[in-house]
Amino acid sequence: MEHRVKLSARLEQIFVFGFLVWALQMPSFAQTLGVSVPAATHGWTGGLNFHAEETKDRLENQYPELKIVLVTASNASEQANDLEDLLTIHQIDALVILPFESAALTGPVRNVERSGVFVTVVDRGLTDPSIHDFYVAGNNSEMGRVSANYIKSRLDQDGKIVILRGMPTVIDEQRFDGFMSSIVDTGIEVLDSQYANWNRDDGFTVMQDFLSRFPKIDAVWAQDDDIAIGVIQAIRQARRQDEMFVVGGGGMKDIIQRVKRGDKLTPVDVLYPPAMISTAMELTTIKLLADAPIEGEYILSSPLITEQNADDYYFPDSPF
Amino acid sequence: MLILNLKSTGPFIALCLVFLLGVFVNEAFLSSGNLANILARSSFIGIVAVGATFVITAGGIDLSVGSMAAFISGCMILLMNALHQSINSISIIICIAVFASIAMGLLAGLINGLLTTKARIEAFIVTLGTMGIYRSLVTFMADGGTLSLSFTINDVYSSVYYGDFLGIPYPVWVFFSLAGLAFVLMNKTIFGRHLFAVGSSEKVALYSAIDTEKIKIFAFMIQGFCVSIATIIYVPRLGSASGQTGVLWELEAIAAVIIGGTALKGGYGRVWGTVAGALILTLIGNILNLTDMVSNYLNGAVQGLIVIAAVVIQQRNGVQAKS
Structure with a gap:
């Protein structure tokens, strides 16, 4: 018995000593920044992850005292778990989060904020906007309006169009409402709109069906x-490329390249940059390290990308 | 001698009804362009589902097919782009990629088969695992973005999807010939009879001196082969693959098989029923796009209703046939 007690005391000493050695070798970080984003499930989130990784490497090189923990989640509840880990295990000082869903993550982010962490919300605002300390986003309804204005001017306020929507989410609603509000008083007729789930295959099938259904389409x-x-x-495939033009959105390099080439089918694109995560990470780092005033909202505009300015938005190394 | 079994006609009756619904909804439905689109589109799920008919008949299930298709597509694209540096003839590049695709499909099927039989893990768990693995691998290969086939190759290769013979698109020819072969294999060969036996009762099959493990592994390899064929005609359509490619194909394929009258618990398979099932699923999507009577938000509900109705029709006919 006595022997066993001695042994456990000895083990304890070894552990404590080992821990001290380990702890001393760890570089001490002045500040830890947690970044939580959705996993790369489609083109846009792929671009988001690319820019987040790149910004993490750059910032950590630039500021040795800064540690960045980047986590990706494939659904809202996974992201809520990630937030708990960031708080308890990594003891973050600031959080940059692009919430999977606004409503579902409002509670979890509030918990993070209550423990004194500086919170930057990106793109999808929380249901309670008083939670975030700083908000970085693109402007979805402006994106819809910019697209509508271009189509309006090209069609001279009159013509038949079809709309392919994303998925039934807030982002999609805002874009759609922004678009529709800009064409109310015009002669532009929306033949139909259908969800294409933000992917190529569904874009292809839905458009094939629109093409069989409508003999005349002026714009998509x-x-x-x-x-x-x-x-x-x-x-x-339907050989109808001379009849209409397509307005996409986001700023994917393949599309920007077509715009740059002066392709008649895709004359323009409307920017909604996944690189907004870099903006959020950079500014939050400044807040952490320099304590410069970073407050309120930072809304990126959605400019129209044309043949003339396409060079400024072309990033050949990005996966998006 | 032709015996008309009402149970086997169930899926075709359902198919006719859905077809009539399409005619009723929009006159553009019957245009030759639209019909060609539907047939070509259904060939992906259809071909995968033909393979699934074998696995399900043998009493197994394969959840990995969608991810497998995405992974093989990604590998084909990377391979073709890499070969483009050294080989000038584009047709040779495409041939190599096609053979590589078939080899990968067979290998992936073999892995699923070996894990279920030799390692004795439930097919559901094995393929759930491989599903996650292939999906992540393709996302990783694409850096979370999209893998695109080089334009010069795609210009040649795209005719595999967009080209036609006697006015019928190539994918449809592939789909129906593969289904014909599968029908013969399942209904006219010893392998097919053994497959039914393994699916209805593995123990009895084993005592009847059937090598049940071999039969099951073959079933998974046929599935892998079908996935690779589907991939070979999928890649030229858009010339790209991403983490989104083939999402939920496994569920659509299984649904097509069940709508077609194959028993989910195994022991009984119908290849042509599966073909009808795949066509029904594609038709529903097409019809919903051709009408604005249904709110976009309810598309899923309508799809669910029609699928259930199609199976009910088939069950009804089954009951009548028995009595």
Whole structure:
């Protein structure tokens, strides 16, 4: 018995000593920044992850005292678990989060904020906007309006169009409502709108069916570049590329390249940059390290990308 | 001698009804362009589902087919782009990629088969595992984005999807010839009879000196082969693959098999029923796109209703046939 007690005391000493050695070798970080984003499940989130990784490497090189923990989640409840881990295990000082869903993550992010962490929310705002300390986002309804204005001017306020929507989410609603509000008083007729789930295959099939159904289409609003790629392929198959043009959205390099080439089928694109995660990470780092005033909202505009300015938005190394 | 079994006609009756619904909804439905689109589109799920008919008949299940298709597509694209550096003839590049695709499909099927039989793990768990593995691998290969086939190759290769023979698109020819072969294999060969036996009772099959493990492994390899064929005609359509490719194909394929009258618990398979099932699923999507009578938000509900109705029709006919 006595022997056993001695042994356990000895083991304890070894553990404590081992821990001290380990702890001393760990570089001490002044500040830890947690970044939580959705996993790369489609083109846009792929771009998001690419820019997040790249920004993490750059910032950590630039500021040795900064540690960045980047986690990706494939659904809302996984992301809520991630937040708990960031808080308890990594003891983050600031959080940059692109919430999977606004409503589901409002509670979990509030918990993080209550424990004194600086919270930056990206793109999808929480249901309670008082939670975030800083908000970085693209402007979805402006994206819809910019697209509508271009189509309006090209069609001279009059013509038949079809719309391919994303998925039934807040982002899609805002784009759609922004678009529709800009064409109310015009002669532009929306023949139909269907969900294409932000992917190429559905863009292709939905457009094929629109093409069989409507003998005359003047323009297509695809609102996403992945959908647009499928749409273009369907239009080519039907050999109707001289009849209409396609307006996508996002800023995918393949589409920007077509715009740059002066392709008649895709004359423009509307920016909705996944690189907004870099903006959020950079500014939050400044807040952490320099304690400069970073507050309120930072809304990126959605400019129209044309043949003339396409060079400024072309990133050949990005996966998006 | 032709015996008309009402149970086996169930899926075709359902198919006719859905077809009539299409005619009723929009006159554009019957245009030759639309019909060609539907047939070509259904060939992916159809071909995968023909393979699934074998696995399900043998009493197994394969959840990995969608991810497998995405993974093989990604590998084909990377391979073709890499070969483009050294080989000038594009047709040779495409041939190599096609053979590589078939080899990968067979290998993937073999892995699923060996894990279920030799390692004795439930097919559901094995294929759930491989499903996750292939899906992540393709996302990793694409850096979370999209893998695109080089334009010069795709210009040649795209005719495999968009080309036609006697006015019928190539994918449809492939789909129906594969289904014909599968029908013969399942209904006219010893392998087919053994497959039914393994599916209805593995123990009895084993005592009847049937090598049940071999039969099951073959079933998974046929599934892998079918996935690779589907991939070979899928890649030229858009010339790209991503983490989104083939999502939920496994469920659509299983649904097509069940709508077609194959028993989910195994022991009984119908290849032509599966073909009808795949056509029904594609038709529903097409009809919903051709009408604005149904709110976009309810598309899923309508799809679910029609699938259930199609199976009910088939069951009804089964009951009549028995009595």
